[in-house]
Amino acid sequence: MNLFQLRAFDAVAREGSFTRAAARLFISQPAVTGHIKALEEHYQIPLLRRTARRVELTEEGTRLAAITRAIFGLVDEAQTLLEANRQLLTGRLEVAADGPHLVMPMIANLRARYPGITVNLRLGNAQETLAALLSEHADVAVLTEVQPRNGLHLQPLSESRICALVPAGHPWAQWPKGIRLDQLNDVIMVLREPSSITRRTFDDACREAKVQPKVLLELDSREAVTEAVAAELGVGVVSSMEVSPDPRVKAIAIQGDGLVNRHMLGCMERRRSLRLIQAFFELAS
Template sequence: MNLFQLRAFDAVAKEGSFTRAAERLFISQPAVTGHVKALEAHYHVLLLRRGARTVSLTPEGKQLASITHALFGLADEAHAWLEARREVLSGQLAIAADSPQQVMPLLARLREHHPGVVVQLTLGNAQSTLDALLAEQVDVALITTAAPRHGLHLQPLAASRLLLLLPIGHPWAGCPAVRVAQLEGQGMVLREPGSMTRQTLETACQHAAAKPQVMLVVGSREAVGEAVAAGLGLGVVLSGELSPDPRLCTVPLLGEGLEQPHMLACLARRRELKLIRTVFELAG
C-alpha cells in the first residue's frame, strides 16, 4: 500500500479540490492527480467523480475516506504531540544563589514551564556563589551586586534595600527610620566577611563615619535572626529576605549605598545553551 497515494486521496476528499489538496500537501497539482489515479488503477476502483469545477466522492470513495480520515488524523495528532515534546526541556541544571527569597520564585516558574528539568540548588553568600559560577561548579548564579567582568553575562533582576533588624522591644522598633550614623558604638551581629549584607553595611558606615561594634559573626541570615532575637546585638538584612518572626522587626536605614541589585549570571560563552537561555528568559 502506497501511503503517499492514500494521503493525496485523503486531501482531495477533505478539500473537494485537487488544487486545494495540492496546497494542503505542499506539492504540485499534477502530483496529487497522479497519486490518486495510480491508487484507483492499482485497486481497480473509482474513488472520485471529476467534474469541470468540482470533485465528488463515489460510494467507494466515501468508504475509503472514512478510513483515511481516521488514519491521517492519528498521524497528525502524533506529529502535533512530537512537536510539543520537542519544546519541552529536560536535563539537570545547577544553580547557586545568595538569596533563597529571590531564587525560589524563579525555580517555581521553571518547574511550571519545564517540569522535566531537575534543579540542584546551592545556597551561600555572594562570594561563594560567584566563586561556584566562575569555577563552573554551577550553570547559573543569582548574586547580589555582582560587578561586571570579562566573560560574565549579567542580567539585572530586582533590587533590595538594607534594613536594620531589631528585637521587637528595642527602643528603635517604632521609628520610621534609623540613620546609619546612629549605629556608632552599637553592638552588631553580622554575617561572615563574604556576605553582601555585611559588605553593604560596612561601606555605608564608612560613608557615615560610623563604627559599630561587631559582637558576633554568624554564617547565615537565619542565625542572625536568632542572635538578634536573643538580644546579642542588632543585625542587618536585605528587604524581602526575612521570614515573619514575632520576636523581630525591621526598620529602614538611611544612608548612602544601601540599595543592592540582584543579578542573574552565567558564563558568557555558555549564554546560548538552550537550558541556560530559558532560565534567563523566565527571569525576564
C-alpha cells in the same frame, strides 16, 4: 582509555559523593565504585581519598578533575544543543544562588513551564556562588554585587536595601520611618562575617558616613543573626528581601546612602545561547 570510568570519576569529583554521583549518572553506587577502582588500578594512581564522611580528591585527582570537567562539560553542551528541538521536555539545570529568596520563584516558574526539567540548586555565600558559576559547576547563578568581567553574562534582577533588625520590644521597633544610619554609631551590633555581601555593603556605608558601631558578634548565617537579635545581644542588619516573619524581631528601615544591593542573574557568555539557559533567563525577566 575507558570513557565510562572517566565519566564516573568526573561525577564523583563534581558531587563529592559516590551516592550522588550514582544518582547523577543513573547507575548503581557499586558500578561507580567499580569504574573508579578499575581506573586507579589500570594507571596505578590514587585519585580519591575515602573517609568516613566524605570523598576528597588527591593532587593527581584534582588535576584529572580539571580535564574531565572540560571534556564532559563539552559533552553536556553537545547534548543540550541536540535536545534543543525537543522543546525542553527533559533536561537538567544546575543553579547556584547566594540566597533562596530570589531564586525559588524562578525555579517555580521554570518547573511550571517545563515540568520535565530537573533542577539542582546549590546555596552558598556570594564568593561560593560566583566560584561555582566560573568553574562551571553551575549553569546559571543568582548573584549579588558582582563586578562585570570578560566571559560573564549578567542580567539585572532587582535591588534590595539593608535594614536594621531589632528585638520586637526595642524602642526603634515602633518608629514607622526607621532610623538614620548615624544613630548606629557606638551601638552594640551582631553582624554577619566580613565576607558577607550584606556585611560588606553595611561596612562601606558606615565608613563613608563615619559611623562606628560596636560589633559584639560575627555570625556565619542570617538565621544566627536573627537568634542573636532575639536574645537581645545587639542590633543586626539584614537585606530587605531576606526578612522572615518572626514575632521576636522586627526589621526597620535605615535612612542613609550606600545601603542598596544589586542582584543579578549570570551565566558564562559562551553558554548563553543554550536553550535551557535561555529559557531560565527569559522566565526570570
